[in-house]
Amino acid sequence: MLWPLFVLLAGSDEAAPSFAPLRAVEPWLLLARTLALTAAVLAVTLAIGLPMGLLVARTDTPGRRIALVAHAAPMFVPPLLPALGWFYLFGRNGLIGGEASAGLLFSDLGAVLVLGLTFAPIVTSLAALALWNVDPSQEEAARVVARPPRIVARILLPAILPAIALAAVVVAALTLSEVGAPMFLRVRTYAAAVFARLGGVDFAPAEAFVLLLPVLVVALALAAVERRSIGRRSFAVLGLRSFRSAPFALGRWRWPAAVFCWSVTGLSITPLLALGWRAGLRGFADLPLWIGGAVWNSLVPAAWAASAIVALGVVLGPLLSRRDRAATRLDLVALLAFVAPGALLGVGLAAIWNQPETAWVYQTSAIIVLGFVGRYAVVGVRTLAVACTQTPAQIEDAARVFGAGYLRTLAGIVVPLHWRAILGAWVFAMVFCLRDLETAVLYYPPGRAPLAVRVFTLEANGPEPVVAALASVQVLLTLALLGFALGAAAMRPRAHDDTSVRQRQPEFREHAGAL
């Protein structure tokens, strides 16, 4: 992450960055507009995600767990896919669309709603995970004296504030970086404008980089918010102790709550179902002609990148959980790479690797792997840090005291002890790599386009049913991975998983929110 930035800042004689583009008014107006859009998306995600989180985690709303799983699905796919789904429903020629609905969809408001519904599950999931881990005695003590709304406002929400802040940072970062959905919906955003400077005929990476500097400042601010709001609790946000208490009985509000919960869930999965509907049999039948090696191009680099990310996590996670200074700094860099626009990393990587002597990297899928590792390393590092925080440091100390060196402690204690977290980190890193569009689209080698990029490039000119079928394949691929992860998480723990030292709770599901 830092190296590409340094290369771009230093520049060569011919390509020294000129700050002229930033002296114009337009970039600043566009930045203000993008920040306003981000704020609006954030408001929508909080308005949907917080009540959903409360309902699924702390109440007896019927079907809440299934609702949570279904509601979460869109956050694991590129936002372009739900945008396409809504288009197939509400576009001018959509299933239930017309001029008015298309006008609404292809507007700022449409973009806010599409992105808001896609990212709301991030808030829901993080809030729910945090609520599951609030010590029930806090809530019970309040129940003696206060009514439920007051308990929510004064006890539960303040208790999960770090998780809410974390969710807000992730949503803001993803919205700021998003390229596919705004471009498709014809909404001008800063990241899309920068992407145009890189993807168009007038390729100007130095200018694109200069244009990205203000967004880098915003990313730094987001990283600072994350640090400040969460601070030392960073890895305990999702709770170190899985306390459980009986869900709050909603009484006569149970069914209205269910209607809200399932309506939101319906809104979440409708665009994904619409993709399958639009593809129809024809789309899937024509798929072999269009899909090429896209699935393979997605899976192989994602798997390599996920493995490298997990390896980084296994090394840095335990150190980070102990607040090692060097690991904390590296974590900050990894966080910055995640919250900064993908284009920034993309431009930097191109500046470094697009040289004749490194063509063996830049012209192969290795460059995609490098980009993924740079952007999503934080997934592995944070997941393993959460897991290690859940076991006492003495578990590792004991190994060292009894003669085991670093590698032996890693192989004999850390890895077997946290295999679920490692598996979880691998799956989530894989999902992040699969859903990536904005970094991979900038430097995928010829003929090696991943599936998300293939959908993006075909969307303008390809046959609609085929584009919808490709998008459906992306959704199914992601769901299959997540199903595998859920299956692994549900595996019956062995007797020894129940530790003597400290009750180790089913930590796996909590790693989804490690970011």
Add this chain to the structure above:
Amino acid sequence: MTTLRFDNVSLSFGSTPALSDLSLVVESGEVVAVLGPSGCGKTSLLRVALGLDAPTRGTVWAGATRLSADGQVLVPPERRRLAMVFQDLALWPHLSVEAHLRFVLSSVGVPKRDQEERIIRMLEQVELQERAAAHPGELSGGERQRVAIARALVTEPAAVLLDEPLSNLDLRLRRELLGLLKGLFAQRRMTAVYVTHDIREAVALGDRIAVMNAGGVVAVGAIDALRGSPEPLVRELLEGLTWSGL
């Protein structure tokens, strides 16, 4: 067995001192019980001995080897040939009793052919032969304590450190394990530092008792020598003995 020596050791975390100018010698084959109120630095002393924390000032020696000095860990924990019974035991939940012992034996380089014999002997000594395949989650409190003790002793370390190992047990188990420890220490002529806040345990196990307060050693000696100490904390601690009738 080896001599452990702490020369003017200080340790602080930021502006908070944990140990201040502490000096103590544990002779080879001697058991020193370290006694003191909560927060007086007993556990910090052990962590410095193990190399898990570096002393801010001062030197830690094992025989003629400098282990740590003035902010530096000179010999890493895994090379010190010390063993520890941790306060909350720190057993590895994914390993069976036998695997615990095998892991530490292979970590210190004991050849495989010798491991089996040592494991069997150790398990017999702590009476865990029947529980060799069990994992920590399947053991009772007393059995877990025995595993922690077996793990500490099976490698025949230069010295063993014990951090309030019996503090969470009931009286009957405590007596039983005190007997076991006493027997093992005598049989192996162990150099040991036994940290406790219970004067009865200190008297039962320690050849000498070091009384700590506010990060330093305020008195050290055999129990009879301590009886004459003018130090108020020592007198207060000895009152516990009077109550227990020892």
